[in-house]
Amino acid sequence: MGGYKIAGFQRVDDLLRELARTSARTVFVSGGTDFINNSLGENAELVIDLSQVGDLKFITDYGPEIRIGAGTTFATIAASPVIQAKACALAQAARQVGSVQIRNRATIGGNIASASPAGDSLPVLAAFNAAIHTAGPGGGRVLTLAEALCGLNANEVITEIVIPTPGESQSAFVKIGSRSQVTIARVSLAANLYLATDKKKIIDGKAALGAIGKMPVCPLKLEQFFYRRAVDADFAADLALLLGEIVDEMIAGRASHPYKKSAVKGLAYDLTGLLFDACNQN
Known part of the structure; x- marks a missing residue:
């Protein structure tokens, strides 16, 4: 080497x-x-x-979107008031990346480029419909997260990540691994929801499961579940049941299937708690 x-x-x-x-x-x-x-x-x-390229280190709020330089560390993202206010799930995911030492070095661009199925930021970026901007000898491109995870061109580098924030939303990220700290996700879940002004009904929403396949998946069933859904006492239980069904459809027969089906149901309750605790505080 x-x-x-x-x-x-x-x-x-x-x-x-x-x-x-x-x-x-x-x-x-x-x-x-x-x-x-x-x-x-x-x-x-x-x-x-790339660590000394200052042009790749920034978080800028443009109102209807947030732009994050690919060289921005997870420590910076976790501490950002802009990310906390407008893309809370990303701040939550950033705080769970590795150890303090890793968060001080690891970057969001690197998390995408490495394309690990367990990458903590990836389900969040999928749930927010983030756009991945790149540059290289062939010029610049704007990719979906799925396109970026399928592989970049030779000598192509990620320059920034653009997260749409067209209105006020509530988002959250949860994961489970082999231990409570410094763990690689065995399954993760991120959601981004837009609520009515009275916060009693979800207008629209999207969620992504991580560490289930090669890249985050955003099942249509989850979008349909969120659409016009009432925020009621049955929300977490219904979400857990649906997530279990989705895992059945996706990985039935795998050795990890029983564990992940059970784990994802627990994540439904964790996610619900984070989402609606945030609603009650706002």
């Missing part, structure tokens, strides 16, 4: 110029939390360190 060169840049423009002229097999590193574990450097000829 020692035959590569390392390059670093402070501006995106300088990075793109290097990408346009190099023919080397290139690997990008930002936080670097997966670089050794995943042996990413074994076949690389050039490792580009």
Whole structure:
């Protein structure tokens, strides 16, 4: 793993110029939390360190959308008042990424690029219909999360994530793993709901399950469940039943099926508590 060169840049423009002229097999590193574990450097000829590119580190509130630089760390996202106010689920997910040390290094762009089925930010981005912006020698692209997770082009780098925030919503993220702290998700759940002004009925909503397949899934049944749904005493129980049915349909026959069916029902109650505690505080 020692035959590569390392390059670093402070501006995106300088990075793109290097990408346009190099023919080397290139690997990008930002936080670097997966670089050794995943042996990413074994076949690389050039490792580009993105951690010093200041243009990739920002959180900007534009009203109907939030833009997050791909180099923004999870520690920064977790502490952001903008994220907490307008995309609370992402702040909750950021706080559960690894350890404090990992959150200080790991970036949201890296979480997407590594495309781990257990990536904590991914169900949240799916539930918010986030757009993934990239740049490279072939120009810029705007991708859906699913498109980005299927793989980027050679020498293409994620530059920013755009989260639509057209109106006030309530969102939450929950996960379960093998332990209570510093755990990799065995199953996770994120939801983003728009409520009526009296907060007694859901106008619309979307949810995503993580660590069930290769990428987050947003079952149509969940959207239909949320649409015009009353916020009542049966909400959590009905959601748990539906999630169990969805897991049955998706992974029946897998060794993990019984565990995940039971776990996702518990997540339904955890998610409901977070969502409607937030409603009562607002």
